[in-house]
Amino acid sequence: MDMMTAAHINSLLAAMVLLTAFGMLVQKRIYGLIHLFTWQGLFLSLNTAVVGYVASQHHLYISSVLTLALKVIALPYILHVLIHRLKIHKEVETVVNIPTTMLIGLALVVLSYHLTSPIRELSTLITRSTLAIALATVMIGLLMMITRRHAVTQIIGFLAMENGLFFAATSATYGMPLVVELGVALDMLIAAFIFGIFFFHIHTTFDSLDVEQMARLKEDE
Amino acid sequence: MMLQPLSLAACAIVLLLLTAGSASLYRGNRRLMIMFSFALASVASLLATIAGIWTVGSEMTVKGILPIGLPDLPFHVRFDPLAGYFFTIIGLLALFVSVYSIGYVQGIPANRPVTSLIIFYCLFLAGMFMVILADDALFFLVAWEVMAGASYFLVLFEHERQENRKAAFLYLVVAHIGAIAILLAFGVLAGIATPGSFSGYTFDAMRGAEIPDLWATVAFFLVFFGFAAKAGVVPLHVWLPEAHPVAPSNVSALMSGVMLKTAIYGIVRVTFDLIHTFPWWWGAIVLTLGLISAVMGVLYALMQHDLKRLLAYHSVENIGIILIGIGLAMIFTSFELPMLAALAFIAGLYHTMNHAIFKGLLFMGAGSVLHATGERNMEEMGGLIHRMPWTSALFLIGCVAISALPPLNGFVSEWLTFQAFLLSPSLPAPIMQLLIPMGAAMLALTGALAAACFVKAFGVTFLGHWRGHHHPHVHEADWPMRIGMLSAALTCVCLGIFPVVYINWMDILAKQFVGSSISSSAAAYGWLWLTPVSPERASYSGTTVFLGILGVVVAVYLLLHVRPGAIRRVPIWDCGFEKLNARMQYTATSFSMPIRRIFGHLFSIREEVSLAPQTAHKAFPKRLQYHLRVVDRVWNWMYRPVVDVCFWLSRQVGRLQQGRIQAYLIYSFVTILVLLVFAS
Numbered sequence: 001m002d003m004m005t006a007a008h009i010n011s012l013l014a015a016m017v018l019l020t021a022f023g024m025l026v027q028k029r030i031y032g033l034i035h036l037f038t039w040q041g042l043f044l045s046l047n048t049a050v051v052g053y054v055a056s057q058h059h060l061y062i063s064s065v066l067t068l069a070l071k072v073i074a075l076p077y078i079l080h081v082l083i084h085r086l087k088i089h090k091e092v093e094t095v096v097n098i099p100t101t102m103l104i105g106l107a108l109v110v111l112s113y114h115l116t117s118p119i120r121e122l123s124t125l126i127t128r129s130t131l132a133i134a135l136a137t138v139m140i141g142l143l144m145m146i147t148r149r150h151a152v153t154q155i156i157g158f159l160a161m162e163n164g165l166f167f168a169a170t171s172a173t174y175g176m177p178l179v180v181e182l183g184v185a186l187d188m189l190i191a192a193f194i195f196g197i198f199f200f201h202i203h204t205t206f207d208s209l210d211v212e213q214m215a216r217l218k219e220d221e
Numbered sequence: 222m223m224l225q226p227l228s229l230a231a232c233a234i235v236l237l238l239l240t241a242g243s244a245s246l247y248r249g250n251r252r253l254m255i256m257f258s259f260a261l262a263s264v265a266s267l268l269a270t271i272a273g274i275w276t277v278g279s280e281m282t283v284k285g286i287l288p289i290g291l292p293d294l295p296f297h298v299r300f301d302p303l304a305g306y307f308f309t310i311i312g313l314l315a316l317f318v319s320v321y322s323i324g325y326v327q328g329i330p331a332n333r334p335v336t337s338l339i340i341f342y343c344l345f346l347a348g349m350f351m352v353i354l355a356d357d358a359l360f361f362l363v364a365w366e367v368m369a370g371a372s373y374f375l376v377l378f379e380h381e382r383q384e385n386r387k388a389a390f391l392y393l394v395v396a397h398i399g400a401i402a403i404l405l406a407f408g409v410l411a412g413i414a415t416p417g418s419f420s421g422y423t424f425d426a427m428r429g430a431e432i433p434d435l436w437a438t439v440a441f442f443l444v445f446f447g448f449a450a451k452a453g454v455v456p457l458h459v460w461l462p463e464a465h466p467v468a469p470s471n472v473s474a475l476m477s478g479v480m481l482k483t484a485i486y487g488i489v490r491v492t493f494d495l496i497h498t499f500p501w502w503w504g505a506i507v508l509t510l511g512l513i514s515a516v517m518g519v520l521y522a523l524m525q526h527d528l529k530r531l532l533a534y535h536s537v538e539n540i541g542i543i544l545i546g547i548g549l550a551m552i553f554t555s556f557e558l559p560m561l562a563a564l565a566f567i568a569g570l571y572h573t574m575n576h577a578i579f580k581g582l583l584f585m586g587a588g589s590v591l592h593a594t595g596e597r598n599m600e601e602m603g604g605l606i607h608r609m610p611w612t613s614a615l616f617l618i619g620c621v622a623i624s625a626l627p628p629l630n631g632f633v634s635e636w637l638t639f640q641a642f643l644l645s646p647s648l649p650a651p652i653m654q655l656l657i658p659m660g661a662a663m664l665a666l667t668g669a670l671a672a673a674c675f676v677k678a679f680g681v682t683f684l685g686h687w688r689g690h691h692h693p694h695v696h697e698a699d700w701p702m703r704i705g706m707l708s709a710a711l712t713c714v715c716l717g718i719f720p721v722v723y724i725n726w727m728d729i730l731a732k733q734f735v736g737s738s739i740s741s742s743a744a745a746y747g748w749l750w751l752t753p754v755s756p757e758r759a760s761y762s763g764t765t766v767f768l769g770i771l772g773v774v775v776a777v778y779l780l781l782h783v784r785p786g787a788i789r790r791v792p793i794w795d796c797g798f799e800k801l802n803a804r805m806q807y808t809a810t811s812f813s814m815p816i817r818r819i820f821g822h823l824f825s826i827r828e829e830v831s832l833a834p835q836t837a838h839k840a841f842p843k844r845l846q847y848h849l850r851v852v853d854r855v856w857n858w859m860y861r862p863v864v865d866v867c868f869w870l871s872r873q874v875g876r877l878q879q880g881r882i883q884a885y886l887i888y889s890f891v892t893i894l895v896l897l898v899f900a901s
Contacts, residue, residue, distance in 0.1 A: 095883060115897055142893075146886045154882070215880040 006054040007129075010171075013047040014130035017167060018109070021140045024160060025105050025147075026098050030088060033156050034079050041071030044163055051170050055125075059178040060170070066185045067166070075159065078192050079152065086203055088152065096147045105140050112136040119172070130171040137164030151202055151209040155195050162188060227283040227300045229272035230308060230354060234347050236265040241343035244336050251335065255326045258339045262346060263319040269350055270312030276305030280729045290359065297423050299356035302729045303494070307353045307486045310574050311479045313712065314581045315346050318478075321585050321705025322471040324698065328592050329469070338378055338469065345371035345475065352483050357423040358407035362400065365483075369396040369451075372480060375472040376464045388463035395460040399450030403487070406443035409436055410495060427495045437496050441503055444491045452484035454544065455514040456855040458537045462521070465536070466529035466597065470588025473529060477536045478581035482573050485543055489570075492551065493734040501650060504551025508656065511548050512663045514541030519670040520823060523677070523816050524851040526599045526809040528587045531678055532580065535623060538667060539576040542635065543569050545664060549641050550735055556648055559737030561641060564753050566731050567724060567739055568637035574723075575630040575716060579622035582709035586616035589698040589706070590682060594689075599681045599809045601689035608695040611703050613683040618710040620679045622717070624672035628767035630716035633751070635668060636761060640753045670816070677812045686803040718763040721748045810849055817851075825852045 020040040027033045045067040052060025094101065112135040120128050141161030145154045166184070169176045176184075199209060206213040240261040247254035276283075282301040290296040300308075322342070326335055348368030355361035373396070377389040407422070414421030414430035421427065432440070446457075453461035465473045488507075492499065518537030525531040546569020553562035589612040590605060591597055606613040622629035625636075642661035648654065698706070716723060721744045728740040743753050752760040781787050795801045817826065829848040877888075 111894075111898075139890075139893075142886065142890050146883050146890060149883075211882045214882060 003054065006050060009050050010047060010054075010130060013043050013050065014133045014167075014171070016043045017047070017137060017163070018133045021137045021160060021164075022102070022105060024156065025101055025140055025144055028094075028098075030083060030150070030152060033153060034076050034083075037079075037156055037159060038072055038076045040160065040163055041067060041075075044167055045072060047167070048170050048175070051174060055174045057174050059181075060175050062178060063170075063175055063181050066181065070185055070188060071159070071163065074189070075192055078196060079156070082196055082199055083152065086199060086209065088150075088209065094147050095149055101143065101147050104143060108139040108143065109133075109136040112139065123172070125171070125174065128171070131168060134164055134168035134171050137161075137167060140164075149210050149212050151199060151211050154211065158191075159188070225283060226272040226276040226279075226281075226305065227285060227298070229268050229275070230300060230350065233265040233269040233272065233312070234350050234354075236261060236268070237343045237347040237350070240265070241340045241347070244339040244343070251331070252327065254339065255335065256323055258343070259319045259323045259326065262322075262343055263316050266312045266315035266319055266346065268312075269308050270316060272300070273305040273308030273310075273312055274726075276300055277302045277309065277726060277729060284356065287360075294357075294359055294419060294422065296360040296363075297356035297425075298354045298360070299424070300354060302733060303486070303489065304353045306570065306727060306730055307482065307573075308350065310482055310577045311346075311349050311353070314478045314577045314709070315475065317578075317705045317709045317712075318471050318474050318581060318585065319705075320708070321474075321588075321702050324701035324703075324705075325469070325471050325585075325588055325592060327701075328699075333379075337374065338472075341371045341374045342472065342475075345375060345472075345480075349479060349483055353486060356425070358404075358411060358427075359422055362404060362407070365400060365403070368480065368483065369393070369400065372468075372472070372476055375476075376468045378469055378472070379467065382467075384463075385467040388460070388467050392460045392464040395450050395457065399447040399457075402443045402447035402450070406440045406447065406491070409440040409443065424490075424495060428497070432496065434500075437499070438503075441492065441496060441499065445488060445507070448484040448487040448491075449510070451487075452481045452540045452544075453514075453537050454510050454540060455517045455537060456859050458514070458518070459853060459856055459860060461537060462525075462530050462533040462853075465533035466527060470529070470584055470591055473533075474581040474584035474588070477533060477584055478577040481536060481540055482577055485540070485547070485569075485573055488544075488547060489734070492547075493554075499551060499555055501552050501555040501648075501653070504548045504553075504555060505650075505653065505656060506548075507544055507551060508548030508660060511541045511544030511546075512660050514538065515545065515667040516541075516663050516670075517823070519667050519674060520816070520820055521851075521853065523670060523674045523813045524824060526681075527597050528590065528599050528602075528678065528682060529584070529597055531599075531674065532583050532587060535583075535671065535674070536576075536580060538671060539572065539580065539623070542638065542664070542667070543572050543576065545569070545660065546572060546634075546638050546641070549638070549645070552648070552653065553641075553645070554735050558646075559735055560739070560742075560754070561645060562735040563728075563731035563737040563739045564637065564644070565641035566735050567727065568634055568641055570727065570730060571637060571720075571723070572631075572634035575622065575634050575713075578709055578712050578716065579619045579629075579631060582615065582619040582706055582713065583623065585702070585706045585709065586612055586619060589702055590616075592698065592702075593695045594693050596689065596693075599678065602682045603685040603688045603803065603806060604683070605687075605695065606683040609683075609697045612698050612706070613679075615703075615706040615710045616683065617679055618713055620675040622713045624675045625668045626672065627761075628714075628717050628763045628770060630713050630720075633717060633720040633761070633763060635664070637753060638664060640759055644754055644758065673816070674813075677809055681807070681809045681812065685806045688803050688806060688808070714767075718767045719748065720751045720761075720763055724751070823854065825854050825857065826850070827852075 017040055020036050020043065023036045024033055024040075027036055045064050048060050048064040048067060052058065052064060109132075113132040116132040116135060119131060123131075138161050141157050141164055144157035144160060148154055148157065175181065202214075203209055240258050244254060244258050247257070280302055282299065284297070284299045287296040287298060326338065329335055345368060348364050348371055351364030352361060352368055355364050373389055373393050376392055377385060379385050410427040410430065410432065411419075411421035413432050413436055414426040421430070450457040465477050468476060492503075515538050518534050518539075518541055522531050522534035522538060525534060546565050549565035550562045550569060553559075553565060589609065590602070593609060593612075594602060594605070596602055618629065622631040625631040639661065642657060642664065645657050648657070724743050725740045728738045732738045739753060742755065743751055746752055746756060746760070749764055750756070750760050750762045793801060817824070827848075827850040831846045831848075832842040832844070879885075
């Protein structure tokens with residue numbers, strides 16, 4: 001596989017990641033969200049493997065496998081179990097309506113391209129053009145957390161953000177050192193468990209997973 | 222190692238710290254703990270006093286660098302005559318108060334643990350000594366905070382009462398706002414001394430620096446603000462009448478007597494030593510604030526009927542008088558009149574010593590009264606002179622001293638300040654020609670009002686009959702307390718009748734800081750006659766006056782007591798009314814009524830008279846109730862708005878707290894975006 005092909009594959013996978021990110025932004029159903037998240041993880045894992053092959057950075061294979069195990073298998077499974085246990089079937093409610101969110105998302109992508117343009121000119125890596133997408137994914141993840149009211153969707157937004165960060169790390173510098181990645185992976189896993197516990201608590205306290213309810217915690221003046 | 226003042230001073234501080242550390246080792250043997258700890262504190266104070274007297278007397282300056290501090294920023298110490306002078310003041314009063322405390326703390330009810338009192342008392346003393354010794358901004362501020370923190374806990378000693386907690390909190394807030402100002406001022410000076418490095422934090426570097434006028438002004442006013450907050454200069458005095466009365470009386474004596482003096486030390490050190498050249502209008506501002514503090518302090522003191530609050534307001538007054546001296550010295554220095562500057566400077570510092578001793582004495586006396594009667598309200602006292610002859614005699618000496626009556630020490634320093642006012646030639650600045658005579662008049666007014674106030678304080682507390690509803694078992698103070706007060710009173714007398722000796726000793730300060738001395742003229746006629754400038758202008762002999770007064774007193778006593786039948790005890794003449802009771806005596810409120818009428822617009826006064834339910838006819842009410850509330854105007858004018866603005870701002874900031882996760886996420890999101898866009 002020569003450099004050009006690799007760069008094309010990398011760009012394609014980056015496009016898919018961004019597409020799934022937008023998909024999550026508009027997806028109203030919670031199962032759909034989890035599926036999209038799984039897809040995003042898979043693209044990410046593939047991308048990591050491709051980059052590892054091209055740059056002959058062999059520790060990236062380990063990252064790739066880790067990503068596959070965690071973000072494609074473990075986390076979606078945990079989320080499925082959670083949703084099943086908590087009996088959430090409703091459609092996800094959004095704070096801002098979907099077309100507006102989409103427009104904001106588009107603006108964020110443009111902004112990311114603008115912001116990363118100086119880096120694109122300086123960098124020599126084949127993955128340099130995907131850095132803008134990575135940044136856009138992070139921001140869209142954050143946007144998702146802002147526009148959704150359901151606790152589970154907020155977590156998915158958070159995980160999507162982490163995907164974006166991971167993607168940024170591979171595309172900007174061919175990945176972080178393995179130790180760091182192992183640490184991050186462990187963090188993710190722990191975070192998922194903690195979220196699970198908190199979901200149950202929020203659910204029992206408020207009888208709902210709508211984070212708007214938490215405004216009730218605020219002390220009145 | 223040769224014994225020198227600095228090592229003595231260091232011994233004193235270490236001894237105090239050790240005493241503080243060992244206080245918890247007595248395992249509940251309260252009597253032993255109190256006796257040993259305060260005895261050790263007395264020894265340490267004595268050492269400090271000796272070190273101070275020695276340094277001033279030998280006119281030497283010793284410097285040192287301590288092996289502690291931050292990495293590369295060790296603590297510097299310096300023991301020069303100015304430090305020695307303040308060491309003497311603090312050490313002397315601390316000695317008296319520590320002896321007094323042996324008795325006083327013993328009398329605190331047994332169910333209240335006093336270990337914390339002892340620990341913080343020793344830390345407080347050590348902090349004050351360290352402030353004086355410090356020769357760099359870092360050590361100074363550390364010591365300053367030790368002092369402020371320890372005194373906060375001392376004010377909080379009886380913490381179960383809400384007013385005490387409020388007073389302590391107010392004190393802490395004011396102390397810290399002041400500390401921030403001092404910190405900023407040192408930052409300005411250090412930054413100019415050595416731009417771009419930290420080595421300017423020593424006072425030596427600041428002394429050598431050429432400071433531009435603008436920054437010198439900024440530094441001076443920051444420092445003055447900071448120290449004025451500590452000293453209780455009007456309008457920053459509000460914490461003082463709250464915090465001093467609620468602390469245990471031995472602590473009040475120290476706080477009022479010497480802690481305020483560390484602020485005076487700071488002002489003198491920074492102004493005359495570190496900045497050392499200044500325009501005249503700084504002095505004019507110091508003088509004006511001193512005058513306002515003196516007059517307002519004494520007027521508010523007159524309105525009080527709580528004995529310790531009254532004394533606390535008098536601290537405001539006396540700090541004002543000290544600042545008058547310092548301010549005049551600054552004005553004269555900048556107009557290059559070193560003789561007059563020396564006179565004013567000596568007057569200010571003399572009064573610093575005097576105030577420490579007589580205010581300490583008065584607070585100790587108030588403590589004895591409080592100890593014996595459990596009462597702070599003068600309206601409930603009276604006739605204590607029969608039960609507490611020692612305390613009342615010693616309290617009377619304090620009253621005479623603070624009222625600036627000859628032959629005691631208060632007179633000497635206020636007289637010197639007057640001389641500085643009266644001898645001042647017409648200064649080139651027109652506003653000074655207005656300010657100087659007016660200042661002299663206000664100082665005179667202050668003296669008169671102070672005398673009136675202490676006639677009230679002594680008369681209502683010790684003379685007449687007991688006014689309270691229930692009569693407690695009143696007992697005289699025990700021996701350690703008496704010794705403490707007696708030695709303070711003796712010091713007052715000595716400072717009053719040997720002023721020339723004292724001025725000769727402290728003259729080195731004037732020589733060092735304002736470039737002239739007054740001992741050559743002041744002591745020109747020997748130790749007996751004090752002649753600040755020349756005998757044609759003014760002269761005073763404390764000893765002669767003392768002997769004269771003593772002669773008259775002895776003669777009167779002999780006349781009354783030697784002849785039999787010269788004194789007869791009979792019932793009080795009741796104008797034929799026959800139903801006199803103790804409530805019909807002159808009270809503190811009624812005594813100050815004329816002055817309240819004259820100066821009424823300076824206070825916010827609320828008077829209420831209400832008649833109790835009628836019995837037979839309107840003209841014969843059974844009871845009449847009179848309520849009087851005198852509130853510090855400054856509180857409503859200055860502090861209330863600041864507090865309101867603070868609360869308003871916090872409410873506005875509180876609006877950020879939506880309680881919604883989305884809102885918080887938006888904050889971070891917007892922050893990230895702004896940073897990305899503008900920082901890239």
